Amino acid sequence: MSTEKESNYGADQIQILEGLEAVRKRPGMYIGTTSIRGLHHLVYEIVDNAVDEALGGYCNEIKVTINKGNTITVLDNGRGIPVGINQKAGKSALEVVFTVLHAGGKFGGGGYKVSGGLHGVGASVVNALSTWLEVSVYNEGKVYYQRYNVGKPEEDVKIVGECDPSTHGTKITFLPDPSIFEEVVFEYDTLKTRLRETAFLTKNLRIVLRDEREEEIVEDIFHFEGGIKEFVTYQNRSKEVLYPEIIYCEGTRNGVYVEVAMQHNDSYNETTLGFVNNIITPEGGTHVSGFKNAITKTINDYARANKLLKENEENLSGEDIREGLTTIISVKIEDPQFEGQTKQKLGNSEARVAVDSIVSEQLTYFLEQNPSVAKTICEKSIMSQRAREAARKARDLSRRKTALEGMGLPGKLADCSDKNPENCEIFIVEGDSAGGSAKEARSRATQAILPLRGKILNVEKARLDKIFGNAEIKAMITAFGTGIHDDFDISKLRYNKIIIMTDADVDGAHIATLMLTFLYRFMPELIKTGHVYLAQPPLYKLEKNKKVWYAYSDEELSSILTEVGRDGNNKIQRYKGLGEMDAEQLWETTMDPAKRILRKVMIDDESESEVDLTFTTLMGDKVEPRREFIENNAKYVTNLDI
Ligand code: TSJ
Numbered sequence: 001m002s003t004e005k006e007s008n009y010g011a012d013q014i015q016i017l018e019g020l021e022a023v024r025k026r027p028g029m030y031i032g033t034t035s036i037r038g039l040h041h042l043v044y045e046i047v048d049n050a051v052d053e054a055l056g057g058y059c060n061e062i063k064v065t066i067n068k069g070n071t072i073t074v075l076d077n078g079r080g081i082p083v084g085i086n087q088k089a090g091k092s093a094l095e096v097v098f099t100v101l102h103a104g105g106k107f108g109g110g111g112y113k114v115s116g117g118l119h120g121v122g123a124s125v126v127n128a129l130s131t132w133l134e135v136s137v138y139n140e141g142k143v144y145y146q147r148y149n150v151g152k153p154e155e156d157v158k159i160v161g162e163c164d165p166s167t168h169g170t171k172i173t174f175l176p177d178p179s180i181f182e183e184v185v186f187e188y189d190t191l192k193t194r195l196r197e198t199a200f201l202t203k204n205l206r207i208v209l210r211d212e213r214e215e216e217i218v219e220d221i222f223h224f225e226g227g228i229k230e231f232v233t234y235q236n237r238s239k240e241v242l243y244p245e246i247i248y249c250e251g252t253r254n255g256v257y258v259e260v261a262m263q264h265n266d267s268y269n270e271t272t273l274g275f276v277n278n279i280i281t282p283e284g285g286t287h288v289s290g291f292k293n294a295i296t297k298t299i300n301d302y303a304r305a306n307k308l309l310k311e312n313e314e315n316l317s318g319e320d321i322r323e324g325l326t327t328i329i330s331v332k333i334e335d336p337q338f339e340g341q342t343k344q345k346l347g348n349s350e351a352r353v354a355v356d357s358i359v360s361e362q363l364t365y366f367l368e369q370n371p372s373v374a375k376t377i378c379e380k381s382i383m384s385q386r387a388r389e390a391a392r393k394a395r396d397l398s399r400r401k402t403a404l405e406g407m408g409l410p411g412k413l414a415d416c417s418d419k420n421p422e423n424c425e426i427f428i429v430e431g432d433s434a435g436g437s438a439k440e441a442r443s444r445a446t447q448a449i450l451p452l453r454g455k456i457l458n459v460e461k462a463r464l465d466k467i468f469g470n471a472e473i474k475a476m477i478t479a480f481g482t483g484i485h486d487d488f489d490i491s492k493l494r495y496n497k498i499i500i501m502t503d504a505d506v507d508g509a510h511i512a513t514l515m516l517t518f519l520y521r522f523m524p525e526l527i528k529t530g531h532v533y534l535a536q537p538p539l540y541k542l543e544k545n546k547k548v549w550y551a552y553s554d555e556e557l558s559s560i561l562t563e564v565g566r567d568g569n570n571k572i573q574r575y576k577g578l579g580e581m582d583a584e585q586l587w588e589t590t591m592d593p594a595k596r597i598l599r600k601v602m603i604d605d606e607s608e609s610e611v612d613l614t615f616t617t618l619m620g621d622k623v624e625p626r627r628e629f630i631e632n633n634a635k636y637v638t639n640l641d642i
Contacts, residue, residue: 019101020151023128036183053078054205063208077169080137083144092157098127133174141165203227228261228328235326239265243373249362256354257332270322275330285346287331290355298363308378316381323384391464410475414449425497433579440583484522501535503577536597537590541573
C-alpha cells in the first residue's frame with residue numbers, strides 16, 4: 001500500500017465516491033426508475049443542460065446521436081462547460097460537474113444551473129449510471145477532454161487537440177450501465193417525441209436527432225420559429241380547427257416568464273399541456289389553474305358585455321369554454337416547487353398570479369381585436385353548456401332509475417356469483433352470438449359476460465348527451481360500478497379485470513379501439529391502474545391425428561407446422577371470429593385463466609399527449625393523418641380499416 005497516494009486521497013474525493021455510490025445503490029431516487037423510461041431520462045438530463053445554455057442565448061443547436069452499440073452522443077454549440085480550476089474544489093470545474101452530486105450554485109465564473117428536471121439531477125447522476133462517459137469541450141481553439149469509468153475520472157482534464165478558434169461547445173458520449181438498467185436499447189421514437197417537444201418549447205433552437213445504429217441512417221430535425229404556437233398547430237394537426245388564428249400571450253411578471261398559446265378544434269376534448277422550465281407537468285399546478293381562471297373570467301366578461309350571454313343566463317363554466325380547446329402553457333421560473341405524490345404539480349403561487357394576469361389582459365385585447373373569433377368561441381361554449389345541461393339531466397334520470405330498480409345492473413349482463421371484486425373479471429364481448437358462447441364457456445363464479453351489439457358509439461365524435469343516451473355505454477358504466485368523470489370512484493369497481501374480447505380481425509380491432517377510446521376518455525384511471533386487458537383469441541386451429549394445436553400468430557402457426565410436419569392429414573382451420581368457436585374451444589383458448597393470453601393496456605404518463613393524439617387520429621374526421629398513422633404503425637395495427 002502506498003501511504004503517499006493515500007494522503008492525496010482527500011476527504012473530498014471520498015465524499016464524491018460515496019455520493020456516486022449512493023446514486024448506483026438507489027438509482028430510482030435519482031432518475032425515478034431503472035426501466036426503459038429511466039434509460040431515456042439519462043438523455044433528457046444531458047440534453048436539458050444543453051437547453052439551459054440555449055435558454056441563456058449561448059447556443060442554438062443540439063445534436064443527439066444514437067450510435068452503434070447504443071451509446072448516446074450529445075453535442076451543443078454553446079460556450080463549453082468551464083474547464084478552469086474551481087477554487088473551492090481545487091480541480092477543473094468540468095470534473096466537478098461530472099463527479100459531484102447536485103453540482104449547483106456558482107463556480108467557474110458563472111452560475112451552473114441545475115436543470116429544472118423532475119428529479120433535479122444532473123450530469124453526475126448520468127455519469128454514475130454509465131459504464132463509461134467521455135466529455136470534450138471546445139473553447140478558444142483547444143479541445144479539452146476527460147473520460148470516466150463508472151463515474152471515476154481516468155485522468156485529470158487535459159488538452160487533447162486543437163480546433164478552429166470559432167468553434168465552441170460541449171460534447172458528451174456515454175454508455176448506460178447494463179447492470180443498472182433493465183433495458184439498454186434506446187427507442188428512437190421515444191427520444192423523437194420528447195426532443196420535438198423540447199424544440200417547440202425553445203424557439204430558435206435546432207435539435208437534430210440521428211440514429212446511426214442501422215445501415216440506413218435515420219435523422220429528424222426540429223426547429224420551430226413559432227415555438228409553442230407551432231406546438232398547438234401540431235397538436236391540432238389531425239383535427240378541424242374552428243378559426244385559423246392561434247391565440248398567443250406572452251410576458252414576465254414577478255420573475256415568472258409566461259407563454260400561452262391556444263386554439264379551438266371541433267372535437268369535444270380538452271388538451272391542456274403545462275410546462276415548467278420545459279418539463280411537462282402531467283398533474284398541472286398553479287400555472288394551469290391561473291390559466292383556467294383567466295380564460296373562464298375573460299370569456300364570460302366578453303360574452304356578457306357583447307350580449308352573447310343574456311342577463312338571465314348562467315355563466316359559462318370553464319369546461320364549457322375549454323371544450324375542444326388545445327392549450328400549451330409554458331412558464332420559466334427560477335425556483336420551481338413541485339408538489340403532489342409524484343412531484344409533477346407546480347406549487348409556486350407567483351406562477352398562478354403571473355399566468356392569470358398576463359392571459360386575462362392579452363386575451364381581452366385579442367377578443368376585442370378579433371370579434372369574429374370571439375363570437376365563434378362564445379357560441380361554441382354556449383353549445384357546450386347546453387349539451388352539458390342535457391347530459392346532466394339524462395344522467396340524473398338514469399341515476400334515479402337506478403335507485404328505483406335497486407341493483408340496476410344491465411339486463412344483458414351475465415354476472416358472476418362471487419361478490420369479491422378481487423376475484424372477479426368481466427368480459428366485454430362483441431356480438432350476441434359470441435356473447436352466448438362466452439356465457440356458456442365461462443367460469444360462473446368469477447367471470448361475468450357483457451355482450452355488446454355491433455360497433456359501439458365513437459365517443460370522439462359525439463357530444464355528452466348522446467354518449468349518455470347510448471345503451472351499450474350505459475351498460476358498461478353500470479356494470480363496472482365506478483361511475484364516471486367527477487363521480488368516478490375506483491373503490492367501487494366490481495371487477496379486478498376488464499377484458500375486451502373481440503374477433504381477431506380488422507373489425508374486431510376497430511371495436512376494441514372504440515371501447516378503449518371510451519375507457520380512456522371517461523375512465524382513464526381504470527387503464528392507468530392496470531385493470532383493462534385485451535383477450536387474445538387464436539387465429540388458427542390445427543388438427544392432426546386427433547391432437548389439437550392453437551396458433552395465435554402466423555409465426556406460431558409456421559413453427560407448429562414445422563414441428564408437427566406439413567402434410568395432407570392436417571386440416572388447418574382459420575378462425576374468422578369468436579362465433580366460430582364452440583364454448584369449450586373458447587374457454588380453452590381465450591378465457592381459461594390458466595391457459596389464455598391477455599394483453600394489458602397501459603399508458604405512459606409522459607406520453608399522454610401522444611395517446612390523446614392516437615385516439616383522435618384513429619377516431620377523428622381527418623383522413624390524411626389517419627392514413628399516415630396507420631402506415632407508420634402498420635406493424636402494430638395490421639390493416640386497421642376505419
Ligand atoms: F450535462 C452536461 F453537463 F453534461 C452537459 C452540459 C451536457 C451538454 C451536452 C452540454 C452542457 C453544457 C453546459 N453546454 N453548455 C454549457 N455551459 C456551461 O456549463 C457554462 C459555460 C460558460 C459559463 C460562463 O459563465 O462563462 C457558464 C456555464 C454554466
